[in-house]
Amino acid sequence: MVSPNELKQTSVIGAGIMGTGLAITMALKGISVFLNDLTEDLLHESNKHISDLLFDLEERGSIESAAKIQGNIVVEKDLKRAVESSGLIIEAITEDPSAKRELFRKLADIAMEDSIHASNTSVIRISEIASDLRSRDRIIGVHWMNPPYVAPLVELTPSEWTSKEVVQVTRDFLEKTIGKKVVLSPDIPGFIVNRFHAAVTSEAIRLIDEGVSIEDVDKVWKYHLGVLYGIFGPLKNADYIGLDTTYLAGMYLTQRLGREMGYVPEWLIKKIGNNELGVKTGRGFYDYGNEASSSLYAKRVQAIREELECRKDQK
Numbered sequence: 001m002v003s004p005n006e007l008k009q010t011s012v013i014g015a016g017i018m019g020t021g022l023a024i025t026m027a028l029k030g031i032s033v034f035l036n037d038l039t040e041d042l043l044h045e046s047n048k049h050i051s052d053l054l055f056d057l058e059e060r061g062s063i064e065s066a067a068k069i070q071g072n073i074v075v076e077k078d079l080k081r082a083v084e085s086s087g088l089i090i091e092a093i094t095e096d097p098s099a100k101r102e103l104f105r106k107l108a109d110i111a112m113e114d115s116i117h118a119s120n121t122s123v124i125r126i127s128e129i130a131s132d133l134r135s136r137d138r139i140i141g142v143h144w145m146n147p148p149y150v151a152p153l154v155e156l157t158p159s160e161w162t163s164k165e166v167v168q169v170t171r172d173f174l175e176k177t178i179g180k181k182v183v184l185s186p187d188i189p190g191f192i193v194n195r196f197h198a199a200v201t202s203e204a205i206r207l208i209d210e211g212v213s214i215e216d217v218d219k220v221w222k223y224h225l226g227v228l229y230g231i232f233g234p235l236k237n238a239d240y241i242g243l244d245t246t247y248l249a250g251m252y253l254t255q256r257l258g259r260e261m262g263y264v265p266e267w268l269i270k271k272i273g274n275n276e277l278g279v280k281t282g283r284g285f286y287d288y289g290n291e292a293s294s295s296l297y298a299k300r301v302q303a304i305r306e307e308l309e310c311r312k313d314q315k
């Protein structure tokens with residue numbers, strides 16, 4: 001298994017939007033990173049973007065020395081040279097299952113025997129990429145958000161073959177070294193973030209078809225759903241609404257729209273039958289113990305006020 005020391009040398013394959021951002025992410029944490037792509041031109045372009053961005057950040061006073069941070073990044077077109085000394089290799093190439101499989105196949109031959117191979121895929125199951133590779137116990141999904149040096153969240157997805165040690169070492173690296181919030185996703189298409197992304201974006205586009213303006217779709221998120229979901233998440237938010245009301249609204253929409261709008265599995269129907277309706281009965285998706293619902297609602301109001309206060313200068 002790689003030692004924490006070996007994770008001080010990393011590689012990023014693919015120097016597009018995400019690969020460039022990932023190289024910056026590593027460099028900002030003082031971690032050496034080789035950045036690889038198919039052509040010198042693409043690497044040059046990425047390197048120029050990195051230096052422009054770092055010098056801009058330096059001018060704004062966000063970082064001390066752009067040159068020092070850039071010094072952690074080495075662009076390298078030769079794949080073997082780019083990966084052979086790294087403990088962690090992150091793939092950020094085109095979202096194409098066969099291209100990713102082919103790359104991981106090569107990595108199994110040319111990278112260090114115990115190195116971790118991470119895929120930044122947004123939606124492809126890790127098992128689909130790793131199934132027939134001899135390195136499959138060291139392949140793991142690490143889905144960074146864009147831009148990765150700013151966004152706090154990372155999704156971690158082991159396949160059925162990923163070893164427990166690889167999961168733990170990768171998680172420690174992300175949480176302790178990089179300082180990310182990590183969520184563990186099952187190896188399902190789209191993981192967690194992009195299942196939401198797909199559902200929300202597709203509903204937004206449907207609403208345009210039904211006559212809502214583009215601006216109003218975004219306004220609803222900016223001034224309402226984004227605020228509530230941002231503070232509580234959709235499940236705690238549903239606890240505040242009431243699971244019975246959520247259920248009834250979902251049923252009505254499903255009937256009128258002729259497609260499933262409220263997914264209600266058996267266990268949720270049971271919960272509602274047991275009077276676990278959310279904050280108003282002390283238990284829903286979450287357990288609120290003996291705290292009075294008035295106190296929980298008051299806390300909610302305070303949280304919303306604070307969030308709106310933070311946002312008040314935003315346009």
Ligand SMILES: NC(=O)c1ccc[n+]([C@@H]2O[C@H](COP(=O)([O-])OP(=O)(O)OC[C@H]3O[C@@H](n4cnc5c(N)ncnc54)[C@H](O)[C@@H]3O)[C@@H](O)[C@H]2O)c1
Binds near residue numbers: 120
């Ligand atoms: N763009 C986003 O917001 C975002 C966010 C999270 C995850 N992702 C995921 O990250 C990955 C990269 O996305 P992107 O938006 O950076 O794509 P991109 O098109 O900007 O960059 C991909 C880069 O990979 C290079 N490439 C392709 N095959 C290669 C190979 N075999 N070896 C080396 N380089 C190769 C391409 O030349 C290109 O420069 C995808 O899997 C994507 O789903 C993207």
